[in-house]
Amino acid sequence: MIHSLFLINCSGDIFLEKHWKSVVSQSVCDYFFEAQEKAIDVENVPPVISTPHHYLISIYRDKIFFVSVIQTEVPPLFVIEFLHRVADTFQDYFGECSETAIKDNVVIVYELLEEMLDNGFPLATESNILKELIKPPTILRSVVNSITGSSNVGDTLPTGQLSNIPWRRAGVKYTNNEAYFDVIEEIDAIIDKSGSTVFAEIQGVIDSCIKLSGMPDLSLSFMNPRLLDDVSFHPCIRFKRWESERVLSFIPPDGNFRLISYRVSSQNLVAIPVYVKHMISFKENSSSGRFDVTIGPKQNMGKTVEGVVMTVHMPKAVLNMNLTATQGSYTFDPVIKVLTWDVGKITPQKLPNLKGIVNLQSGAPKPEENPSLNIQFKIQQLAISGLKVNRLDMYGEKYKPFKGVKYITKAGKFQVRT
């Protein structure tokens, strides 16, 4: 099981270590540093590294490497999932998962890690339970604590720990009972030079914010549940009900959580809401090139495409770029060779265009590779897959909750090859 955890920042300092069994010397991280050096880019450090006596499984999140040490055969996914859960918990507790936040709250971090893992076995990883065991730091509470001398550690057994619904605590009370669902869909796509779709799929999630008193039992149904053939559920969902009736039936956790995530695969036609016309070329032996990109709306179901941003990793030989944008503003970072064009909203009457000259290093050979364009956008009030919530029913409680559903479509990994 998980032996130890080291947190390492980008400059290679180990700023926190925690051991659940015997102490493993920091020197084990040397193997990690070795791999890191080899990988050059922080994102490219391999997640599983073997050393003579241990295995190092790591994730990279929020500029921190979470490096865990294991000694026996352990499912690596289990470790990686757990590490992400640790990072999520820090985020949840401190508002951000950063080196400073962790260092400022080092005692809470230590208490949390102790609570999350026992002898390498996960113990309590649900944020609801953890929050009952160890209260998150707030300015108000620290003031109150210092006056009254009370502590931020709960002294009763969290109810969720043992019940069949570990994700919900008992005795929840709200004056305003509300249930919100956000249907968020991201389009992952690769568009080739000629504008045809090489690959496209939709990654959707339903994130919920449920503030309901007592033990509500909810049923959420869809207009077109057949769209959902590849779904991952929060443990609260009754799988049998879904199998037989295609209804999501569950007792929700309290607060924010991800209810389901789903994938609408490339077999179904995925609508692509924008198109890009591009002309990027480098002249042989002239140390310059042309750049001309236009973005326009495509199958957008009559909604406005907004928040459009294009980023391009230009080839190494590019020195700078002289461009004019008909809309929005652009920046080019000559150090990392990244061009960012913040377009904003697309109005079909006047399509945004960015065009001009690319200056190459003199004497450098004509770049072989053509840069890919990375596009981000947002469409409010639309789930591009067509998924629609039909109704939400509540059982088990008497009050009438306020219900709300919001749809949004975004670009995920949306790449246009040139």
Next chain:
Amino acid sequence: EIFELKAELNSDKKEKKKEAVKKVIASMTVGKDVSALFPDVVNCMQTDNLELKKLVYLYLMNYAKSQPDMAIMAVNTFVKDCEDPNPLIRALAVRTMGCIRVDKITEYLCEPLRKCLKDEDPYVRKTAAVCVAKLHDINAQLVEDQGFLDTLKDLISDSNPMVVANAVAALSEIAESHPSSNLLDLNPQSINKLLTALNECTEWGQIFILDCLANYMPKDDREAQSICERVTPRLSHANSAVVLSAVKVLMKFMEMLSKDLDYYGTLLKKLAPPLVTLLSAEPELQYVALRNINLIVQKRPEILKHEMKVFFVKYNDPIYVKLEKLDIMIRLASQANIAQVLAELKEYATEVDVDFVRKAVRAIGRCAIKVEQSAERCVSTLLDLIQTKVNYVVQEAIVVIKDIFRKYPNKYESVIATLCENLDSLDEPEARAAMIWIVGEYAERIDNADELLESFLEGFHDESTQVQLQLLTAIVKLFLKKPTETQELVQQVLSLATQDSDNPDLRDRGYIYWRLLSTDPVAAKEVVLAEKPLISEETDLIEPTLLDELICYIGTLASVYHKPPSAFVEGSRGVVHKSLPPRTGSSESAESPDTAPSGVQAAEQPAVIPTQGDLLGDLLNLDLGPPVSGPPIATSSVQMGAVDLLGGGLDSLMGGSGSFAPAPSTAVPANLGAPLGSGLGDLFDLTGGVGTLSGSYVAPKTVWLPAMKAKGLEISGTFSRQVGSISMDLVLTNKALQVMSDFAIQFNRNSFGLAPAAPLQVHAPLAPNQSVEISLPLNTVGSVMKMDPLNNLQVAVKNNIDVFYFSTLYPLHILFVEDGKMERQMFLATWKDIPNENEAQFQIKDCSLNADAVSSKLQGSNIFTIAKRNVEGQDMLYQSLKLTNGIWVLAELRIQPSNPSFTLSLKCRAPEVSQYVYQAYETILKN
């Protein structure tokens, strides 16, 4: 600072105490040593404030080991806390207890633990279950004696699913160190319990239960199906580890289901979406998922055959994800999707990342070989890529085109001209070798083949072995095809290979060709230009039995490394090999061979060209890239060579060195099976007349006793070990003016009991200015006394003039015995068994040998390589040696190709010898 904290800890105010403990913990986390505060912190333990208690527990766990006596002070509080009315405190106490890894306390913990295992509160029970595993780790015997294992087994039937999950987890962990014990003996009843618990426990518990289920062997297909049905819902879990563990169970039990069953088809369909979903997760998860998908695709290609597109590479994927995706794309490539795949690969070949581009180019070649219909398009794509003139792209393309030639002979030779244009830009051995192969193979169609090959010959000695061997073969081919104009060339290469090279393989091959050509040119033609077997489509499939074993390890580290755990998990004592369940009788008959893809695969297998390492029999070809001369040639020529060698034809081969020791008849079989480095080369080394017949390294003689100190007698000498006997080789020189006689020698007691096995015999008196060489046999049965340094030997030599004393240091390797090769399993177990404190690490600097050379060199001195492993480009050698007094020394030698300094880790129960073993290593390797 410590002082201040101490004062605060002993303060009366609770608040102040708590703050102080917090400060202590904070400094502990950043690695400061605050162990001096131990008694003060432990004093704070008896409190009803839970937070304070938790903090103190945290501290205890960290420092108890360094202060075992103090830790006993805490025992009472634990025992008391285990009876607290608050279950949270009871659980906390039992949890912390197990984390205090002090032998002395453990026995005090048994009673409270027993109580907690039967606690009424399930939260306490589930915590106690884990505590058993902790305790087992510290003192396995105690846990067994106390009967905790049985209690743990009972917990599998507990009413609370969380308790069940933890009991399973604890048992699995214990079972890992006890492979023989049947701790997790599952029967249909307990399986039922587990399946029920599976639905209700936490995500982590589900992983433990699923992993445990995967080890169960259902009694028939019906049971397998019912388990599968109950596991399938887990595929929709948000936790990817749960999903993958469920996939493992399904992949394993599916093996038992009949393929005609409707359910079988349904199951196949259900497996695809969750696997694809894993690819939308974070890159780290994707990587592990992809490694597993790679296995699944090989075992059951039908599952993902329609999902090719999800493996298309995005430009901002991390490199490790890109490479894995590419691999799977090729495995899924088929006639139906080849156009898409090729378009993608061509796109990738223009990316920035060199490693990725190379692999993409290689992938195009593999597609050509795999999907015959696409070969033409692949070749033209490769030609396009060659036109880009990007150096590494061109080189990769040439390497794969060579493979395409081997698969489709006489079809694409028209491109040779284009290839030849790029001859000058090739600077990598593999590409050069490939190009040379092409020139040699098609010599009759290339007008200036002789010029091309001749141009390579100029720098023959600077080429890598691979290229040298290839060049040798190519020129011989050329000669056989165009004998008239190339006679000079062939003679030149043969003499270069046989006379000017110190590479045994090259010499060997050179001699074989030479003899072939000179004795029977017709036979030579038949052998060298024989029809080559076609290479088959997949060149890197995992061998089917290994694949089946790996399928049982889906989701584990083994699946990431594509190696069975026995190959890399340390200390796994007698790992149980897992295997897929056999299909049950009823379904066997229903399955016709041509509908079973696994059957087809197995049938294809023999045609697969094994990767280099697997070709044991193919001695000559081992070192080359893909074969120059096909296997049949190789084997026949080996036989010829070997027969000749033994038949006494050696003299002609060896030129001058005439004095050949009796033919080592036993050495031949050994050599045939031995790894290449020592293979045939050894034969030559033996006959080379160096004089060291399988002996260990002997240092040059040094002066031990200068004449000034010994009234004119000068003694120099060295130690050697040959075939099991140690000797001291002495030179006695008389630098006095009188005759010396009556020599005798005696050793003082020493660390390893070295003593003369025979008296010192100097037959004639030693005249002035005369010297005599004597080899004094030694044994190790003398009296033992520990010396400092350990290898110090004090010697007394007497002659007619006086008695003289001197001391010398003997190299430890003379004590390394011949049977010092440890069993692999033994080695792993011993390595783990020897405590880490006994490990010593050394640097061997400035040694430029490669791993094979190192291990053969060391083997000469009885340091035996047990296993070799390549980890990220570094070679790890695992070695053992035994001293005359039975002490085993285990070594791990890390060699980085680019770095001339090696890292040597030694483990031994008598750590004081390590330093001298290291010295021995250094002397052997540097000479």
